Structure formats: structure tokens, C-alpha cells
Amino acid sequence: MADRVQAPFGTRRARVIAHDRHGAYSVLRCIDPLGPRPQAGQFYMLRSAQRWGGGDGERPYLPRAFSVLRAPAGGAELQFLIEDVGPGTARLCELRAGDELSLLGPLGIGFTPPRERRRALLVGGGVGIAPLAIWQDQLDGSATVLLGFRDAAHAPGAELLPGARVATDDGCAGHHGLVTELLDSELDHGRHAEVYACGPPPMLEAVRALCAARDVPAQLALESGMACGFGACFGCVVPTTDGYVRVCVDGPVIEASRLQTALTSGAGH
Amino acid sequence: MADRVQAPFGTRRARVIAHDRHGAYSVLRCIDPLGPRPQAGQFYMLRSAQRWGGGDGERPYLPRAFSVLRAPAGGAELQFLIEDVGPGTARLCELRAGDELSLLGPLGIGFTPPRERRRALLVGGGVGIAPLAIWQDQLDGSATVLLGFRDAAHAPGAELLPGARVATDDGCAGHHGLVTELLDSELDHGRHAEVYACGPPPMLEAVRALCAARDVPAQLALESGMACGFGACFGCVVPTTDGYVRVCVDGPVIEASRLQTALTSGAGH
Amino acid sequence: MTFCGIELAHPIINASGTFDAIAARRAFGDALLTGFPFAAFVSKTVTLEPREGNPPPRLWEVPAGLMNSIGLPNKGLYGYLAHDLPDLARLPVPLIVNVMGFSRDEVAALVSAFAARDEVAALELNVSCPNVETGMVMGADPAEVAQLLGVVRPLTDKPLIVKLTPNASDVPLVALAAEAAGADAVSLVNTLRGMALDPRTGEPWLGGITGGVSGPAVRAIALAQVHSVCAAIRIPVVAMGGVTCGRDARELMRAGATLVAVGTESFRDPSAGARIAAEVATATGCVSYPV
Amino acid sequence: MTFCGIELAHPIINASGTFDAIAARRAFGDALLTGFPFAAFVSKTVTLEPREGNPPPRLWEVPAGLMNSIGLPNKGLYGYLAHDLPDLARLPVPLIVNVMGFSRDEVAALVSAFAARDEVAALELNVSCPNVETGMVMGADPAEVAQLLGVVRPLTDKPLIVKLTPNASDVPLVALAAEAAGADAVSLVNTLRGMALDPRTGEPWLGGITGGVSGPAVRAIALAQVHSVCAAIRIPVVAMGGVTCGRDARELMRAGATLVAVGTESFRDPSAGARIAAEVATATGCVSYPV
Ligand SMILES: Cc1cc2nc3c(=O)[nH]c(=O)nc-3n(C[C@H](O)[C@H](O)[C@H](O)COP(=O)(O)OP(=O)(O)OC[C@H]3O[C@@H](n4cnc5c(N)ncnc54)[C@H](O)[C@@H]3O)c2cc1C
Ligand SMILES: Cc1cc2nc3c(=O)[nH]c(=O)nc-3n(C[C@H](O)[C@H](O)[C@H](O)COP(=O)(O)OP(=O)(O)OC[C@H]3O[C@@H](n4cnc5c(N)ncnc54)[C@H](O)[C@@H]3O)c2cc1C
Ligand SMILES: Cc1cc2nc3c(=O)[nH]c(=O)nc-3n(C[C@H](O)[C@H](O)[C@H](O)COP(=O)(O)O)c2cc1C
Ligand SMILES: Cc1cc2nc3c(=O)[nH]c(=O)nc-3n(C[C@H](O)[C@H](O)[C@H](O)COP(=O)(O)O)c2cc1C
Numbered sequence A, B: 001m002a003d004r005v006q007a008p009f010g011t012r013r014a015r016v017i018a019h020d021r022h023g024a025y026s027v028l029r030c031i032d033p034l035g036p037r038p039q040a041g042q043f044y045m046l047r048s049a050q051r052w053g054g055g056d057g058e059r060p061y062l063p064r065a066f067s068v069l070r071a072p073a074g075g076a077e078l079q080f081l082i083e084d085v086g087p088g089t090a091r092l093c094e095l096r097a098g099d100e101l102s103l104l105g106p107l108g109i110g111f112t113p114p115r116e117r118r119r120a121l122l123v124g125g126g127v128g129i130a131p132l133a134i135w136q137d138q139l140d141g142s143a144t145v146l147l148g149f150r151d152a153a154h155a156p157g158a159e160l161l162p163g164a165r166v167a168t169d170d171g172c173a174g175h176h177g178l179v180t181e182l183l184d185s186e187l188d189h190g191r192h193a194e195v196y197a198c199g200p201p202p203m204l205e206a207v208r209a210l211c212a213a214r215d216v217p218a219q220l221a222l223e224s225g226m227a228c229g230f231g232a233c234f235g236c237v238v239p240t241t242d243g244y245v246r247v248c249v250d251g252p253v254i255e256a257s258r259l260q261t262a263l264t265s266g267a268g269h
Numbered sequence C, D: 001m002t003f004c005g006i007e008l009a010h011p012i013i014n015a016s017g018t019f020d021a022i023a024a025r026r027a028f029g030d031a032l033l034t035g036f037p038f039a040a041f042v043s044k045t046v047t048l049e050p051r052e053g054n055p056p057p058r059l060w061e062v063p064a065g066l067m068n069s070i071g072l073p074n075k076g077l078y079g080y081l082a083h084d085l086p087d088l089a090r091l092p093v094p095l096i097v098n099v100m101g102f103s104r105d106e107v108a109a110l111v112s113a114f115a116a117r118d119e120v121a122a123l124e125l126n127v128s129c130p131n132v133e134t135g136m137v138m139g140a141d142p143a144e145v146a147q148l149l150g151v152v153r154p155l156t157d158k159p160l161i162v163k164l165t166p167n168a169s170d171v172p173l174v175a176l177a178a179e180a181a182g183a184d185a186v187s188l189v190n191t192l193r194g195m196a197l198d199p200r201t202g203e204p205w206l207g208g209i210t211g212g213v214s215g216p217a218v219r220a221i222a223l224a225q226v227h228s229v230c231a232a233i234r235i236p237v238v239a240m241g242g243v244t245c246g247r248d249a250r251e252l253m254r255a256g257a258t259l260v261a262v263g264t265e266s267f268r269d270p271s272a273g274a275r276i277a278a279e280v281a282t283a284t285g286c287v288s289y290p291v
């Protein structure tokens, strides 16, 4: 049996049904009638079906990778959380209900349930909260969720994960400081936990180091610049204890114990 | 004194105020507050200010040349007639009121008034009717206008030149045949005319030959593939009795007597 | 159709290093095999020793294309024979193995090893990878290519395809040398040498410092080289470089190519090869964004 | 700043053959002079004899770029001296004349003629035009370049800039030969050889059969060549190839270039040079579509 939900072979189209704003973030909701329901932590390669190109620097050209934010059960809807950081995300953020996406996925290996009845601790930073939302759903909302954001423009992202505790760099909301400080005190209350983290490399590295020091298992959803998303280009590698591995087919979720560092270079952002 | 209305140096923006359809043709109306009023037969280099690129074949990249269709006196409005024949015109045909054009012009040398009180005969084919509309305005509607179109999808273009006589290839409207047949019989009624023509190369060549045979002066608005529109690239040349000349700075309006043939290669369409 | 005696269902194959059928099987399951997009499968370059490849970042997007400095990661000859070959032999299409050596002896060792394997229909000699110093040398110089073939040609009856580098003053001259020295076919273009700087630091972005440019950005350059090579030699040519649709493929065939390889476009759509083969067969047009 | 002893207001000039100041004056009037976009003006290539140039079509749009086969139309040396030079001498910036000959003697005749003219600040030797057979030869071969400079270097004290072709196996080697033979600077890249077919007939689209590719499509390739040339030589480098904004220009300067030339981007906006110079000065960012 496969270690992942496999994708239909070839790109397909999905119609955008809504584009919601949460502060600096956009949530694109689309209907993917032909695709399977994804696992938490899996991702899709997306591009607009029309006018993918002609942006800043005469880009984008290649599709872009996005974690699935939510995939409401029993339907065909997929949700993606998008932060405009360049020509590809800028184009996707222009899409409105009725526009079409060209999509490939679900791709990669997602999160696996906590071992030995450990409690799930979800730790997200910035747009990295995306894969934690669907994981929170699949864990029936039982998990503890800790989220970190830059500022007031980004803090609204917290709306997407009910019951989340928030830290902000500028103190505009929740704890004034880093989300890893929240994680630190959480682990003080008990180490019988399994950590699921996604966010900017420095945050992931802090989570990795912290969990390693306390001997807490952690699954990290990594990012890396990608061209294909299905193992074809060997471009998305990160160094692990067993050499370079492709984030797109051997990840994006990787056991923290397999990494010397989570400070990947050339990441998507 | 310059032989043309000169363009401001550098591209500028113009907001689209309306996009009207006339059969297969689009009329883009925009406001160009900073530009001078153009002469009939002059043209502009246009591109969309946003997303110029990312179309069929990862194009367009360069701006595209368009004759001015109308420039209502006393205002800042410019009108262009556009037929969707490829990625550049396809993108321009997507523009709607509120969108912005990036524009350079007016460029080139336009029509000059009839000599020796000759009557003006305007002969247009397809999208080539564009420069004749503003010329008809500037001649106070006194000119005789003969227009040719492919079929019923294109015949509505005739609406743009009041009082025009029409010929269609398929006979769906007006004379069943070529516009040059109309010109032929017009000249039977009197040769003391000056012909102003714009259209596909075969039509222009027929007009040239016909006028040459009857010794009637003709001014032809030529087309040629262009990269710059202001004489920089030497790409838009056509052969004349005095060698290759650049359509963009020595034309687009050229005396028929200077041409051995009007069958230019690599024309815009 | 046949290419160097190999029966092929259509003229579209993959460009080496742009499709990993084993990884794709994990991502797409059996659907990959039932709708396999290529008429033959070309493996990523295999070297004698295993290689980790270049440090990341390995990718940079250019206008209408991609620049990569992957650095030929692979399991090495013995790793490939042990782990990859059995799986690849089960693909529904003939297998072409792309090999590269840092010396003639290395190439000879690779060629002899694969000469003995029935699973291998043909060999492609990568003398042109712009990401590895020595890759340049052999492929840019007619004499080097002639000497290389002098050594490896006698080692196998299997078709030998010499993959040329576009980063040369006179590519047809190199193609002529390959033909004269007994190559069964040539393939081109490999990627064009390029570079990008990190927008933040101004330092080279790619771990390999320079990279290879591919995709539509190089299509016109590829067509010119394919055209001049086809005019110079008689052996079949496998053409590639920026092919996104049937029109692009037909243009390369019009220039004289027998087969057309799809590379970067597969990254935008893994089934692009099947679409392009259909568009070639039906001579239908192209739009930039399939699906 | 100064370049080869020439005082320049900023480091942005035009690429030869991509701006005709005389025609632009007709199109834009005096506004061209008051807001002249370049710190120096480089003329289109001048040959000894007048040239009509290649038959049309001369242009083909490629993804994120342009391919041309203009064929160096010009009035010839004497026509240029009589008609163009007086007008160009009146420009508000120094004049650099780009020359090309089909033999060393022709280049020598051109160089001596301009050596005598005070209106001319420097000479650029085009040994790299991909549209004219012989243009290739000289620029692709270090020995050829050395011999050419051996002949023309003694003929003038004016700065000699050798414009290199990118269609060569080892461009730094050619640059080294130019430096050793007394060139004051080198400029690169010229256009990359490319081809397109008429969508209707399948025949070559361009009247010149092949053409030269320019614009953002070649930017990464240009940056790699500029970087390797700057690493190899000490004399100043004029860099060009796909520059559309200050960021592109700063990257080429980061790679070691002293001046940056703007070519194809001027076709999208004749005042692009002024915008780019301002963006370089203020280190401001880029958007694809200025204005
Ligand atoms: C598995 C995975 C899941 C992801 N999930 C999400 C998600 O849920 N939501 C989300 O918003 N993002 C997500 N990302 C990141 C997203 O893919 C990137 O933000 C996106 O690709 C950026 O594209 P862009 O064109 O907007 O920006 P780019 O211009 O591509 O810039 C993004 C970064 O790429 C680098 N870069 C800049 N120019 C280039 C170039 N020319 N070529 C290559 N790299 C360049 C820089 O480091 C820059 O900061 C994910 C990435 C991965 C790998
Ligand atoms: C002075 C002048 C005035 C004009 N006035 C008008 C006008 O008023 N209204 C109007 O609709 N049009 C006008 N045109 C024509 C218009 O400029 C062209 O239709 C337009 O440039 C087409 O661009 P495109 O991208 O839509 O089509 P393209 O894809 O550029 O195709 C148009 C033609 O160009 C050729 N072509 C195809 N591919 C390429 C390529 N890659 N590179 C170069 N050539 C290619 C083919 O012959 C094709 O039929 C005028 C042209 C000139 C020169
Ligand atoms: C990510 C990537 C990896 C590649 N790896 C190899 C390789 O291992 N061996 C090889 O001979 N060519 C390799 N190439 C070159 C391609 O086979 C092909 O020659 C080139 O990409 C041009 O085709 P395209 O424009 O369709 O991509 C690679 C290209 C890319 C983009
Ligand atoms: C239409 C056109 C004409 C050119 N003519 C010349 C020329 O006459 N002499 C020359 O040395 N280079 C010529 N070039 C090359 C440019 O000077 C420049 O090297 C090249 O275009 C790369 O710069 P870019 O990408 O900014 O255009 C020409 C380029 C173009 C696009």
C-alpha cells in the first residue's frame, strides 16, 4: 500500500469558487472534482490556467507549490492559503471566483499520527500555518495549536485555526515574542507530546533544536524551491542524515531526527 | 517645421474608458491626457500596463502598433480598432474600462490632403479601415468611402465609417466581391481623385496597380512587423524605389508611386 | 516508427534528467504506466561513482524558462544496475541510458557495463553537461569527441547517441566528428550556461555557481543549432530545447530531427509528452497552458 | 564617473544598433535631447561600403525577447561621415562609433578614418555580429582577435572596445586575447544565434535565415559570460544582455562590469535608459512594465 495519497497523472483544472482575505493572506477555495481527498501535509503544484507569466521579471513560468489548507470531507473543495511574495503568488492572489487553476496533486508525504498516544502539538509560523489547519481537522480539533506571526497584518491568519494560541513579533496580538517560546512552556507541562511544525526555516530550526534537546519527536513540513513537485528535477533537495533527499517526494513532512538543521537554502520563501 | 505630430519622449499610461465590440472587432477607447492630438494615419505602440506576456507561446513581449481610429477634437480621447489575431491583440482585447494601457505615440507620417482639389477616395480592407475613420473625420466627411470585409463577422466594422459603401467576399453585405471592384467603377466616374488606402497587402497591391494603371495618385498606409515604432531597430523596412525604408519613421503612409509592390512580407497580419 | 532500429510508438521521448519514472510511479501510481507519456525512456545521467549532486539551491526561474545546477546526482553505475535498472526495465517502453564519465576510461567502463544488458536499448553519451567542469571539454571539441568514440564505439553494438553541448563555437563540426567516428545519432541541445545572483546578497544564487538554462527561452537557439546540425550530418538527430507543444516539436522535425525530447515542459505537466505526441500526430495547434 | 578616460554622467549607455538618435529626433523632437537617456551614444555598426541590410522579415518575437536579422544596414563609412556624424556630434553625450569590417584591412580603414575625428570619443569593434557570415569568425577565435588588434591598435589612441560574440566555446579566452593585444575594454554579449520558422509555410521566417536573440530570454546567459570574462581580465567591461531595469544592471556591475548597455528594452520604452540609470543610482527595485 502506498505511503501517500497518489495524484492523478497530469495536470487538471479546478475552478475557483471564492477568494477570502485574512489580513495579508489570501484563501483560495476551488473545486477539484477529479482529485482524491489529500492527506494533511500534502501539497499541490498550482498555476493560473490563464496568463501564467508576464509578471515582475517576466515571470512566473513554472507552477508553484502550496500546502493544502483544508479539504472539507465529503466534498470536492480544496482550500489554499497564499501569501503574495513574488510574481507567482501575486498572480494567484489575483484570481477570483470563476477563474481556473491548473493543478497537480496531492503530492508528497504528509503528517503521520502521534506515536504512543502522545498529544499533538501544532506549531506554525506565518503562511506555514497552512498544513496545520487540515491536520487540526483530521485530529478532530483535539490538538494544541501554537501560531506565530510577524505583525498585525499577518495575525488575522490565526482565525483559520480555531482555539490557537498566538505569538507576534511586535506584540500586537497574543504573546509578545516567538512561537517557540510558547512551545517551550508547553513542553514544560509535559513532554509526552509529538510536535508538528511548519514555518520559516529559522523557526523550524528552533523547533528542531528544542525538540531534540527535550527528546520530543517532531515532524517538520519543509519548504524548498521546486520546479516539478513529483521527483523529476532533483532541484528541491535538503541535506539529511542519509544525504540529500527530495522534499517533493520524500517530504515535505520529514522527521526532525533526520535533519542536522532545518535551515534550508533557496526555500520558497 | 516637423513633417509629423511628434510624440512625447517615453511611454506613458492611458486609462481605458470603454471597450466596444463591432462584430469581430474591438474598439478600445482611452484617455491620453499628456499626448498631442494625432494626425490621420499616425499610429501608437500599445501594450497593457499589466500582464503583457504569459499568452500563447509565452508572448507578447514587445509592444504592438495600432493606427489611431479616432481622436475626437478638443478632448484627450483616443480610439483604437483591434482585431484579435494573436497573443498581443488577444491581451488588448481583454482590457476593460479602468484598465491601463502603456502607450507611445503618435508615431510616423500620416495622410496628406488631396492635391489639385482632387476628391478623396478612401479604400479600406478589414482592420485596415482604422486610419480611414479619423481621416474621414478630418476631411469633414466629404470623402467617398469604400470598405471591404471577409464575412458577416467582420462587416459590422462598416458601422465605424458613416456612409461607407461595402463589399464582402461572401456577399453577406453590400457588393459581393472585392472592394477594389468598387474602386474600379468609382474611378470610371472620374479620375480626378486621390486614393487613400489601408488593408491587407494583397488589397493594397491591387489598389496600387489599379491607381498606377489609371495614373491616379494613391497614399497607402502600410503595415510591417515592428519592434520599436520609432526607427531604432531597422526591423520594419519595406522595399521602395529608393531602397528599404522604415515603415515606422518614413511611413506608415507611403506614396504608391514609391512602391514596386505593396506585398510586404512579415506584416503585422 | 523506428529510430536506430528501435521500434517506437511515436517520436516523442523525454530529455535526460527531466523525468524520474521511479519517483513518478510513487507520486502517480500505475496511472503513469498506463498513460506513459514517452515512446522511449531516457534515464538521468549515470556516472561510474555515486554522486550527491550540487549543494542547494539548485533551481532558478528565468523568463520563460528554468536554470538548474543539479550536478548529476546518481547512485553510480553499480547502484543503478542494482536498484534502478530492474524497475526501469519494467516500463512499457524501450530504455535509453544516458552516461557520462570524467575520462574516456570511465565512459568505456559505463558503456561496456550497459552493452551487456538486454534491458538497455541504446546509450546516450552526455559530453555536454554544463554543470560539471569536464562535461564542457569533450563536447566542445571535435577531436575530443572523435577520440572518445574511438574508444567506446568498439565496445557495443547498441546505438550510441552523442549528446552535444550548445556552448560551443561550431556545433555542426562536433556533430560531424561524432558521425565520422561511428555515432548512430546525435542529440541536442543540452542546457545553455547561465548564472543568477541572490537578490538579497548579490552572491551567486546557485550552489553550483553557474547553471544550465532550459525551456522556451532557449527554443529559438535550439532550433538554429538543430537546423545547422541536421544540414551537416546524415545520422538521425534527437532534438530538444524549449518544446512545449506539438508546433514546437514539428518545427524541430521540419528542421530535420527524427525524434523530439521534452524536458522542462514536463515540470509544468508530467503528462506533457503524451499531449505533445498527440498534437504532433494530429498536427493540431498549441496553447501555452495545457489543462 | 570615467570610462577609458571618458567622463560619463552615469554608467548606462545604449547597445549598438538598438537606438537611432537621428530617427528618434524626428519622432520625439528636442525632448529627446533634453532627456537623453544614455551617458554615451553608441552608433549602429558602420561598415566600409554602404549596406542595404537583410531582406524582410527581419524580426521575430521570442518568449521574453526578440530575434532579429537586420543585417547591418548603414550608409557606409563615407555616407556616415557626411550625413550622420555631424548630427550625432551635436548629441549632449560622448559618441562611440561601432565599426565592422569583412577583412582586417577594412577594419583598419574604418579605424584610421575615425581616429582622425575629434567628434568620436571611442571605437567599438564589432567582431561578433551573428547575422553576417564573417562576423562570427573573428570574434570566436582568440588568434583572429589578436591579429586584428595587432593591425588596428597602432592606428589610434582612442579607446578601442572589442565587442565579443556569445556564440563561442570559451569567451574569456577571446577576452584575454583582446586584452593582451591592447584593447582598452571589451563589451558583451552580442545576440545569440537563433532561428524561427514561418508558422504558415515551415520555411525560415527571417530573410536572413538565422537571427540573433536578445532581451530577457538571454539575461542569465549574458550574466554568466560577463561574470567569467570579468574574472579573467583587468580592463573594463561593458555588459549587456536583457537588461530591463536597475536590478538587472546592478547585477551585471556586481559581476564586474563598469558600464551597462541597454538594447531591446529601449524598444519597449525609448526612455528606458534614463529610468534604468535612475534605478541604478537609487538602488531601487524593478517592475516588469515601467510606465
Ligand atoms: C511544499 C511546499 C508548500 C508550500 N506551501 C505554501 C503555502 O501553503 N502558502 C504559500 O503562500 N506558500 C507556500 N509555499 C511557498 C510557495 O511555493 C512560494 O512562496 C512560491 O513558490 C513563491 O513564488 P513567487 O513567484 O510568488 O515568488 P518568487 O519570486 O519565486 O520568490 C520566492 C522566493 O524564491 C526565491 N526567488 C526569487 N527569485 C527567484 C527566481 N527567479 N527563481 C527561483 N527562486 C527565486 C527567493 O528566495 C524568494 O524569496 C510552499 C512551498 C513548498 C515547497
Ligand atoms: C503601422 C501599423 C498600424 C497597425 N494598425 C492596426 C490596427 O489599427 N488594428 C489592428 O488590429 N492591427 C493593426 N496593426 C497590426 C497589429 O500591429 C498586429 O496585428 C499585431 O502586432 C499582432 O500582434 P499579435 O501578438 O496579436 O499577433 P502575432 O502573433 O504577432 O501575429 C501577427 C502576425 O505576425 C506574424 N507572427 C507570428 N508569430 C510571430 C512572432 N513570434 N514574431 C513575429 N511575428 C510573428 C504572423 O505573420 C502573424 O500573422 C498595425 C500594424 C502596423 C505596423
Ligand atoms: C533539471 C534538469 C536536469 C537535467 N539533467 C540532465 C542530465 O542529467 N543529463 C543530461 O544529459 N541532460 C540533462 N538536462 C538537460 C535536458 O536533458 C535537456 O537537454 C535540456 O533541458 C533542454 O530541453 P528542455 O528545454 O526541453 O528542458 C537536464 C535539464 C534540466 C532542466
Ligand atoms: C534590432 C537589433 C539590432 C542590433 N544591431 C547591432 C549592431 O548593428 N551592431 C552590434 O554590435 N550589435 C547590434 N545588436 C546587438 C545589441 O547591441 C546587443 O548586443 C544585444 O541586443 C543584447 O542586448 P539586449 O538584450 O539588451 O538587447 C543589435 C540588437 C538588436 C536587437
Ligand code: FES
Binding pocket: A225, A226, A227, A228, A229, A230, A231, A232, A233, A234, A235, A236, A237, A246, A247, A248, A249
Ligand atoms: S521539485 Fe523537482 S524533484 Fe522536487
Ligand code: FES
Binding pocket: B225, B226, B227, B228, B229, B230, B231, B232, B233, B234, B235, B236, B237, B246, B247, B248, B249
Ligand atoms: S519598428 Fe523599429 S525601426 Fe521601425
